[in-house]
Amino acid sequence: MISHRDRNAQRISALDERAEALRLKRGMGIADARAMHPSIDIVEADPEADRRLLEGLADWCDRYTPLVAIDGTDGLFLDVTGCTHLFGGERAMLDEILSRFFHQGFDVRAGLAATPGAAWAAARFCGDRIVAGGEEEALLAPLPLAALRIAPEIRTSLESVGLRTAGAVMAAPRAPLARRFGASLLLRLDQALGRLDEAVSPRLPVAPLSVERHLSEPIMLTADIERLVSLLAKTLKSDLERRGEGARMLALLLFRVDGAVSRIAVGTSRPLREPVLIQKLFHERLAALEQDIDAGYGFDLVRLSVLSAATFDMQQADLAGEAEDNDADIALFADRIRARLGEAAVLRPVAVESHLPERAVATVPFSEAPQRRAPPRQRNNPPATVFPPERPIRLFRSPEPIEVPATEMPEGPPMNFRWRRALYRVARAEGPERIAPEWWRHQPGEEEAPTRDYFRIEDSDGRRYWLYRQGLYGASEVPPRWFMHGVFA
Amino acid sequence: MAMTAVARETVFALRRQIAKIEGTLPERLAAPAGAQSGARPDVDAGPGIAPELTPEIIILRRGLAVASPDAFLRTGIERLDTALSGGLPKAALSEIHGAETRDAGAVAGFALSLTSLILKQEPHLPVLWIGTSEIFREAGFPYARGLHGLFGIEPEQLLFSEAPKLVDALWIAEEAARMTALAAVILEIRGNPQRLDLTATRRLHARAQNAGRPVLLLRQAGEAEPTAAPVRLIVSAAPAASRDTIAGPLAGSIGRPAFTVSIGKSRTALPGQFTLEWNPDEHTFEERRQERATNPVAVVPASGRRTHPAPASGAVLAFPAVGSPAAGDQPSRPQRPAHISPRRAG
Numbered sequence: 001m002i003s004h005r006d007r008n009a010q011r012i013s014a015l016d017e018r019a020e021a022l023r024l025k026r027g028m029g030i031a032d033a034r035a036m037h038p039s040i041d042i043v044e045a046d047p048e049a050d051r052r053l054l055e056g057l058a059d060w061c062d063r064y065t066p067l068v069a070i071d072g073t074d075g076l077f078l079d080v081t082g083c084t085h086l087f088g089g090e091r092a093m094l095d096e097i098l099s100r101f102f103h104q105g106f107d108v109r110a111g112l113a114a115t116p117g118a119a120w121a122a123a124r125f126c127g128d129r130i131v132a133g134g135e136e137e138a139l140l141a142p143l144p145l146a147a148l149r150i151a152p153e154i155r156t157s158l159e160s161v162g163l164r165t166a167g168a169v170m171a172a173p174r175a176p177l178a179r180r181f182g183a184s185l186l187l188r189l190d191q192a193l194g195r196l197d198e199a200v201s202p203r204l205p206v207a208p209l210s211v212e213r214h215l216s217e218p219i220m221l222t223a224d225i226e227r228l229v230s231l232l233a234k235t236l237k238s239d240l241e242r243r244g245e246g247a248r249m250l251a252l253l254l255f256r257v258d259g260a261v262s263r264i265a266v267g268t269s270r271p272l273r274e275p276v277l278i279q280k281l282f283h284e285r286l287a288a289l290e291q292d293i294d295a296g297y298g299f300d301l302v303r304l305s306v307l308s309a310a311t312f313d314m315q316q317a318d319l320a321g322e323a324e325d326n327d328a329d330i331a332l333f334a335d336r337i338r339a340r341l342g343e344a345a346v347l348r349p350v351a352v353e354s355h356l357p358e359r360a361v362a363t364v365p366f367s368e369a370p371q372r373r374a375p376p377r378q379r380n381n382p383p384a385t386v387f388p389p390e391r392p393i394r395l396f397r398s399p400e401p402i403e404v405p406a407t408e409m410p411e412g413p414p415m416n417f418r419w420r421r422a423l424y425r426v427a428r429a430e431g432p433e434r435i436a437p438e439w440w441r442h443q444p445g446e447e448e449a450p451t452r453d454y455f456r457i458e459d460s461d462g463r464r465y466w467l468y469r470q471g472l473y474g475a476s477e478v479p480p481r482w483f484m485h486g487v488f489a
Numbered sequence: 490m491a492m493t494a495v496a497r498e499t500v501f502a503l504r505r506q507i508a509k510i511e512g513t514l515p516e517r518l519a520a521p522a523g524a525q526s527g528a529r530p531d532v533d534a535g536p537g538i539a540p541e542l543t544p545e546i547i548i549l550r551r552g553l554a555v556a557s558p559d560a561f562l563r564t565g566i567e568r569l570d571t572a573l574s575g576g577l578p579k580a581a582l583s584e585i586h587g588a589e590t591r592d593a594g595a596v597a598g599f600a601l602s603l604t605s606l607i608l609k610q611e612p613h614l615p616v617l618w619i620g621t622s623e624i625f626r627e628a629g630f631p632y633a634r635g636l637h638g639l640f641g642i643e644p645e646q647l648l649f650s651e652a653p654k655l656v657d658a659l660w661i662a663e664e665a666a667r668m669t670a671l672a673a674v675i676l677e678i679r680g681n682p683q684r685l686d687l688t689a690t691r692r693l694h695a696r697a698q699n700a701g702r703p704v705l706l707l708r709q710a711g712e713a714e715p716t717a718a719p720v721r722l723i724v725s726a727a728p729a730a731s732r733d734t735i736a737g738p739l740a741g742s743i744g745r746p747a748f749t750v751s752i753g754k755s756r757t758a759l760p761g762q763f764t765l766e767w768n769p770d771e772h773t774f775e776e777r778r779q780e781r782a783t784n785p786v787a788v789v790p791a792s793g794r795r796t797h798p799a800p801a802s803g804a805v806l807a808f809p810a811v812g813s814p815a816a817g818d819q820p821s822r823p824q825r826p827a828h829i830s831p832r833r834a835g
Contacts (some may be wrong), residue, residue, distance in 0.1 A: 357632075
């Protein structure tokens with residue numbers, strides 16, 4: 001028995017058959033139930049876990065149709081239009097779904113109808129019924145008002161005027177009903193009867209292309225999965241060729257025998273359709289996920305879907321049959337690294353118009369970087385200034401504070417400094433180069449960032465560093481601080 | 490006759506095998522065997538080879554010296570190239586060591602200079618720089634603006650890969666080493682991890698050989714230990730020369746980057762220490778000779794009027810460098826602009 005807290009009282013929210021046999025009911029207070037039967041076992045409700053379970057089931061139902069929607073807290077809508085023949089007709093499909101759920105330990109009611117409203121009513125009030133098109137009215141007529149999916153207030157007021165079944169409501173004239181009970185009642189009625197269309201919104205976007213293979217003997221080994229991926233990719237290739245597209249995002253769905261579904265997605269930097277390359281990508285991804293994928297008793301359905309596709313540019317191969325395409329090689333290489341080590345494993349610097357050194361270069365993941373212009377543009381034009389300011393070759397992600405005991409001049413470079421607990425003696429220094437903060441980014445409320453004076457320093461061993469002093473001497477009470485920001489060659 | 494032909498064939502096959510192990514191109518090796526005259530210049534070029542040895546023996550002993558000149562990346566410094574028997578092997582793993590982490594700037598700078606030389610021949614290919622998170626945190630992340638300014642590497646040509654663990658970095662490096670679409674692969678690690686042993690470096694080296702692309706292994710604060718890399722260079726920073734201006738060197742300024750490079754390991758086992766200066770405008774190396782930097786000698790131009798010119802003061806050694814790439818290091822002397830007072834000849 002499961003309890004939940006409702007209006008400051010613990011009430012029964014769900015109960016099993018044995019509890020029902022004890023004449024306990026839903027919505028009864030826990031205190032009352034305990035008074036009647038002190039030995040009952042009560043568990044606190046966990047809506048979060050229920051939702052996760054329902055989502056897991058929805059994932060699993062993905063094997064029947066890509067259009068699966070979650071209905072409330074305890075129902076699933078499956079839009080099986082055009083899918084039933086794959087399972088041998090409506091009856092066979094319904095039986096298969098029910099028996100599979102039964103073997104997984106679920107007590108399921110199912111209904112199949114031409115409209116979502118009628119199917120909902122059939123599942124909840126008739127149980128296991130298939131309603132042919134046009135029979136919705138006959139189905140709904142004897143059912144109570146709850147079968148119409150209307151709000152409880154409308155239901156009670158309908159009951160108060162003596163309309164106790166759906167059939168009675170249907171027989172009543174429409175205009176007074178709409179005036180008295182609002183448009184939602186008639187909307188629900190029309191939807192259930194198929195006079196108005198009702199869309200089931202699937203919880204996952206429907207893949208434009210997917211191929212799958214049902215297996216009579218479940219597979220468990222990673223090598224088998226990879227082989228199957230390459231088989232599926234071959235099938236996919238012809239579909240992609242027909243559409244003139246390549247996959248930008250692929251997902252591999254592994255349906256485990258006991259209902260768990262693993263979803264493995266890989267992205268590609270450029271449209272892809274070659275089965276070998278697709279298999280390589282999944283090889284890396286599976287290698288990275290080896291610990292996370294629990295094969296359990298094996299997978300009995302493997303599906304490869306193209307989540308997003310893009311136009312595939314055909315390329316002319318040379319006479320030797322080898323297209324020299326270095327960019328494609330690199331894109332594939334980057335994809336494989338990303339598949340195994342994550343999105344940020346391959347980075348590409350992008351120059352940003354900014355004079356702040358740390359903002360002047362942004363590193364973005366390879367897939368988001370703009371494609372390289374080939375060949376790289378020639379820089380014949382001279383630089384804007386005669387001597388562009390020299391920049392270090394390595395920059396610390398966050399400038400590291402250094403201790404500067406004394407400077408010769410208040411605004412000058414340090415004579416020696418301590419960085420990472422080692423003392424450095426300054427042999428030569430160039431500077432300062434003053435870099436002011438970007439005032440146009442300055443928020444009105446916050447304190448203005450101090451200016452920085454950068455110095456190129458060479459220590460007594462010949463190493464060159466980039467230091468800066470933040471703030472000015474005498475500008476405020478706090479003395480300026482020194483930082484190490486980069487290293488020169 | 491047939492017997493000798495078969496024997497020759499066997500010898501060639503063995504030689505090819507040796508060449509493969511040593512990292513030389515077998516096609517070139519086979520060529521001089523037929524025509525002995527073809528091998529002659531190589532014999533002369535080889536440093537310290539006794540001339541009475543037959544060319545065949547030389548080929549066997551110094552496989553690298555006779556390999557095609559394309560197999561080496563010439564640094565442009567004659568002494569260093571000679572000591573490395575032709576330059577840095579291009580299709581190989583090369584180690585570049587820094588004694589301490591704070592030398593990371595110099596080590597990276599030297600590696601990037603080499604990369605810049607490689608890019609002169611392969612101008613459109615990208616460069617991949619792999620590092621562990623540790624080294625990027627300790628030594629700083631590569632800064633694309635600086636790399637472009639100093640080495641002429643465009644930001645679009647750069648790819649960085651930051652691996653959280655060494656295993657991942659090694660995996661990326663192995664995958665990258667066999668790609669011909671990359672101009673060079675730089676793998677940077679810190680210290681002497683157990684995982685980067687002889688086997689791991691041999692794998693990298695073999696892949697680099699097959700792909701024909703260099704893999705530069707940067708080891709910061711690492712001890713020398715046995716690896717499969719044929720060359721190990723130890724790099725540290727050298728004090729830079731002053732900036733050159735029209736009025737001579739600017740006192741107290743910091744000029745072009747300079748490195749002290751010593752050969753820790755090479756096939757020729759010739760020791761040597763070199764002070765190299767990188768020219769960021771020409772993208773070339775220039776050597777700085779220590780003796781001239783420390784003991785500048787005023788070179789007196791020889792008079793053209795007299796038949797017996799007075800002997801120049803100071804060592805004559807310093808003079809032949811005029812016109813060679815090292816001319817930039819000539820000690821400054823008051824220069825006489827040619828158009829103001831033209832020198833009379835005769």
